[in-house]
């Protein structure tokens with residue numbers, strides 16, 4: 001079944017299989033157009049609304065594909081992960097849908113609001129140590145002692161194929177898409193969508209977008225190998241985190257697929273969030289506004305007719321949204 005065209009690759013067939021596998025759990029998301037961005041880019045601009053999933057982020061796709069593919073024995077033992085952000089929520093949500101046990105390992109530094117969101121999905125939360133690293137080690141211990149399967153956030157062919165289903169949905173609605181601007185962190189989203197779009201149109205332009213500081217994938221691509229960077233405060237907190245020094249899949253896939261990398265400033269990310277709120281009446285998180293920010297800031301000069309960007313999620317504190325909106329109304333860096 002799951003034949004791979006190349007070592008460390010993911011095939012189009014696996015993305016098609018993912019599409020039917022996740023269907024019982026994941027709804028298709030809408031695609032809308034922006035008239036202001038159309039004028040600005042001199043091209044049709046489409047926003048793929050991955051913020052509208054029940055858990056508020058696309059990560060449910062990868063988690064659903066991976067967890068639905070487990071053997072009955074693996075499902076009976078359950079799963080574990082150490083991510084606290086959207087991936088942790090996705091694993092907890094899918095586990096509930098499939099009726100399997102999920103243990104989310106977090107450090108004592110994780111805010112209570114996040115812990116409660118995961119507990120509401122009936123997942124078990126284990127608090128260990130003071131850092132992500134300690135939580136990860138505990139996960140590995142659970143893998144051995146309780147036979148739980150670790151669900152990785154991006155560096156897994158099933159997760160990549162799950163995120164790639166966004167690419168199929170894009171092509172089904174707008175076959176003429178010739179450029180995509182994709183928020184980039186660990187690269188599961190970029191690799192999955194990139195594979196699907198390039199398989200359909202080898203000339204499609206694939207643009208990654210990250211914040212300015214702590215853009216680990218971008219720095220790793222420059223260095224030619226995975227690197228480690230300290231984390232910095234950013235509105236795009238979902239784009240933080242390493243890619244793993246032993247990265248097996250996403251580093252080489254992103255390296256081979258990417259045409260251009262764009263970095264957006266905090267002010268530009270804020271403008272992107274305010275734009276989506278003002279123009280499309282939706283609250284989104286910083287990472288989700290990065291593609292719109294790249295276009296609003298004139299940093300994206302591509303020669304394309306049909307540009308898609310992914311609005312990846314909506315998990316942001318109301319106080320952050322309030323600040324962003326206040327600044328846009330009183331002291332705007334970008335106007336539209």
Ligand SMILES: *Cc1c(COP(=O)(O)O)cnc(C)c1O
Pocket residue numbers: 057059085086087153154183184185186187188189190238239285287288312313314
């Ligand atoms: C995880 C995430 C991303 C980045 O996805 P990767 O596969 O890690 O590159 C972007 N936006 C949001 C909201 C996310 O949760």
